[in-house]
Amino acid sequence: MSACIQIVEGNPHLRALLSWHLQQAGYQVHQAADITWAQETFQRRQPDLVILEPELANESGLELCRWLQHRGSPLVLILSARTAERDVVAGLRAGADDYxxxxxxxxxxxxxxxxxxxxxxxxxxxxxxxxxxLNIDLVQRRVRYKDEFIDLTPQEFSLLYVLTQAEGSPLTRADLLRRAWPDAIDNPRTVDTHILSLRKKIEDDPRQPSIIQTVRNVGYRLNVERIQARPEPVAAVPSSHIA
Known part of the structure; x- marks a missing residue:
């Protein structure tokens, strides 16, 4: 099966030219001219590779690049007229695989x-x-904890996924905003609100959380020791004590 490629390029002539050559090479191709269009197309098509022009009209294509990292991490190829080393480094740090x-x-x-x-x-x-x-199904986007499915919003799902990926390491609110949110948000209280909502769905007692812990002066962590704990086996009663 041929790879599916999405081209995000503001220049319609270049976009059409690249699309034609890729189709001639046997690829499935979908086009977009701006970030909103690109996001909608990506959600529908789930391409294997995104070819991205970072200098879109009144928009930064690097924001789209960061957004893509929370959507299954497709490969990203940046095409840019900016050739300075700092621009190449910025593109790669935003998540691009090639420049x-x-x-x-x-x-x-x-x-x-x-x-x-x-x-x-x-x-x-x-x-x-x-x-x-705890099991997080990345295909069906479902969460199961102690053999019960938990109904989460898309944002709660992403937040829990990022916390689980950290394997117990604490993450700052800034880390969580950058890794779990599709759009750039500067308000750290947004994290607190969603953590509270997530705790209500996954904790036995949300007022005394034991799974999603607050790390003072840092942020939050997933208590992997708690979710990996197994009940102690019940000791066998000696036969001499059985009536």
Missing amino acids: LKKPFGMQEFLARVEALTRRNRKRIAPASLSSGD
Whole structure:
């Protein structure tokens, strides 16, 4: 099955040209000209590779790049006329897997795409993330704790997923905003509100949380010791004590 590619490029002529060459090479191609369009297309198509122009009209394509990292981490190829080292570093730190400077030759472009899609075929994305009694199904986006499914909102799901990924390490509110939220948000109280909501659904006593712990002057952590704990086996009663 051919790889699915999304092109996010503000220049309609370049977008059409790249699309044509990729289709001729056997790829499935979907186009977008801005971030909103790109996000909607991505949600519907779930492409394997996103080709991104970071200098979109009145928008930063790097924000889309960061947003994509919370959506299954597709491979990202940046195409940019900005050639300074700081621009390349910024693109890679935003989550891009490769950075191709404009102008570029079509053969080099196709070779970069081929290399990335080949890499994508080799990596196997996990279908779920588990820690003790907690299981997070990344395909169905469902959470099961102690063999019971928990009904979470999409944002609560992302927040719990990021906490679980940290494997018990504390994360600051800024870390959680950057990794669990699709859009740039500066208000740390947003994290507190969603943590409270998540605790109401997963904790035995939300007023005394034991699973999602507050780390003073830092943020929050998932208490992996708590969710991995198993009840102590009941000691057998000596036969001489049985009536």
